[in-house]
Amino acid sequence: MAIRVTVWNEYRHEKREERIAKIYPEGIHNAIAGYLKEEPDFEVRTATLDQPEHGLTDEVLENTDVLIWWGHMAHREVKDEIVEKIYYRVLKGMGLIALHSAHLSKIFVKLMGTSCTLKWREAGENERLWVVEPSHPIAEGIGEYIDIEQEEMYGERFDIPTPDELVFIGWFKGGEVFRSGCCYKRGYGKVFYFQPGHESYPVYHNPQIIKVIKNAVRWAKPVKMISEITCPNVKPLEKI
Amino acid sequence: MAIRVTVWNEYRHEKREERIAKIYPEGIHNAIAGYLKEEPDFEVRTATLDQPEHGLTDEVLENTDVLIWWGHMAHREVKDEIVEKIYYRVLKGMGLIALHSAHLSKIFVKLMGTSCTLKWREAGENERLWVVEPSHPIAEGIGEYIDIEQEEMYGERFDIPTPDELVFIGWFKGGEVFRSGCCYKRGYGKVFYFQPGHESYPVYHNPQIIKVIKNAVRWAKPVKMISEITCPNVKPLEKI
Amino acid sequence: MAIRVTVWNEYRHEKREERIAKIYPEGIHNAIAGYLKEEPDFEVRTATLDQPEHGLTDEVLENTDVLIWWGHMAHREVKDEIVEKIYYRVLKGMGLIALHSAHLSKIFVKLMGTSCTLKWREAGENERLWVVEPSHPIAEGIGEYIDIEQEEMYGERFDIPTPDELVFIGWFKGGEVFRSGCCYKRGYGKVFYFQPGHESYPVYHNPQIIKVIKNAVRWAKPVKMISEITCPNVKPLEKI
């Protein structure tokens, strides 16, 4: 059965800055979606901030198995009622892949319960992404590390809950490290935070980065719920 | 140095229902506070929902090392701006001990990022609280299990993030189990959820339960922050 | 590609005790193997203690993706050199499913690094296995719990390392709880401990139990190694 993926993008940088439009002429969402469409079992659509309901109508959300999220300068413009809907969809099983600056998106922060703050520097420096859990499905087909020629630095301490599984640790030439690939379970849903992807560099054209995102989509696909999100008053199963 | 503890209670059941007032004549908060005051290194105060600002003024919060929370029927009456303040105090290091029905309190749910729903039954049945991490400081001085003659049943699946540390598992006579003692780190703060404590039974007069709460206070006391909750733009530490 | 499963059994109880032979006329290994063969993508074979090299020649081990282990009274008869070979196969990616009394098998204890002791009682009592991680692949297709009419009691404290993932918690009528489904990563290999399966009861004829074992086989299948089990002296990747 197909995995239905929705790639969401704030889609502002690409429209405002020529240097970024050169890297992603159709926007980051269409770049990622294009690569995901190479997989015959993925059904891919996109949605962006400036569409009605941010492109995330009930119909779209109900038919999304995995939501990929890229946002940066306009986190605050995302409406709380849409965030609330996404939140409950995750608790009911929808996968969420939060990319790069989505660390401060409303939905990611709400699911984490922490500030998700970090150190940063935009200096186009080299990053090396080390695999620390090579048997994790998200690392499948990746070698010992991924070399990223130019990336924004994101450094510790990253204020997140301890990841359920830590798959990647990033090394930055300027002297920092970062927990760059972090897995969480929230309700029935699986959440993967993946640090690479500053808009100024062609990171989402890197085949290894795309491979990780594809792996994460498969890992995060929903399971069937066995109970509702309620607090049922239940009868005893044994004599008391 | 003293550990400054604030015991917060909704304090409604005790005022409305005689059978509960008999168990906790001064309220659950004063019962717990009374036991905590036995410790010479604890400085204990209380606060309740119906006080101005729910008794949690900036001055009180700034001078609280560990906040104990009991709430049940009136979670929704707790003002969002107070919840927000508590949240940032936790991220900055204040410990939080969420007792029993506080699983649905606004502050606990916000820190968890999940629905925190569970199964329940009020049948006065026997619970046995098994220690599964006997080397954890919160289990210090407790034997293999704590026997609670009568308790409300709380059953799995409890919709929480996987605990950083699972200290207790509850067994209920009616056939359910529960992750009854769960530790989390959130920002600089430590959070402990502890399931026992339904208002209808004298659970907080049980010396073993009080021992666990005292241990949790010591475990949850703040550490010194080494960085602010911000996203600083930093210079490289190495030549890039 | 097929998943190559080897079901290993001590195979002593079934040959010595008629009441057990009635439940498993061909041995526990053949009962489990029979059910696994229902899956078209599983290639299943069996091996037992009294075969040469316990049926685990280099050729068998090299062609095993997932090894299922049932042992009880004769743990000590398993030769250390065979255990050593299994150990390195796990570190190189072979999955291991340790069933029931395999908690004290040499291979499981060696992979855990703890005593793996527990409480026990053979009283034919009821067990209820609660799912606490419903989105885990090992719980797929299982409801809220599995009811086992008669099982040997295994109780906490179970002296294991904190599981990477805790999927099931067992409830026993006599008053105990148990971490009954525990996932670990060791090297490139995945290890699942699953508590049900005392030889005196027909537990491995329970379709839900078999479903869990099948799920565990799929979860534990090997990934490709990206590095050897050595300590290489490496050149710097950057100028130092």
Add this chain to the structure above:
Amino acid sequence: MAIRVTVWNEYRHEKREERIAKIYPEGIHNAIAGYLKEEPDFEVRTATLDQPEHGLTDEVLENTDVLIWWGHMAHREVKDEIVEKIYYRVLKGMGLIALHSAHLSKIFVKLMGTSCTLKWREAGENERLWVVEPSHPIAEGIGEYIDIEQEEMYGERFDIPTPDELVFIGWFKGGEVFRSGCCYKRGYGKVFYFQPGHESYPVYHNPQIIKVIKNAVRWAKPVKMISEITCPNVKPLEKI
């Protein structure tokens, strides 16, 4: 009550190589022990490989709360029966702090259940040790990172079980990262692996490194056992 610490050292490099003797004239053990003795509540002794029973007689082990271990070239000379004794002492509550090349010591490998292999390079390069869990007692009093001017590089993938708590991540100038401060529970005992400390550099004269070791001693001190390392056959606590 005093914490009784035994600092164990292989003590070969210092006797054979003048350049190392210059850094640690009395051996690494006496350097560390000297600093630990600054704490009034620590009772400190040392033991070395070439003493009878490696200095770890039953009497010494029974009176050790926390054992610090430094070994490198002579891991294989440590007698298995002594390793076995240390192992059971850890399971019964003795803390173990494994320093640097102790990653391949028999006792650490036995407690981990993995190969504990890693990448390495001796190039005297700079390491920066980042704190990722600032609220952990082992990080108390440490700033955002520890700068180590010269250190042997230890790089991922480090073949260890996922740490219960990951406190430090190391950054190396040559391009690697490392999980440099890892906490584990094993039985009643606590185990801390701490990567810094190559014999060729004066790492154990760094006050921050010593502070971490002192913190780890306090964190790892034993708790009282509530059960034996046995598999007791128990009576039901409830009617079955």
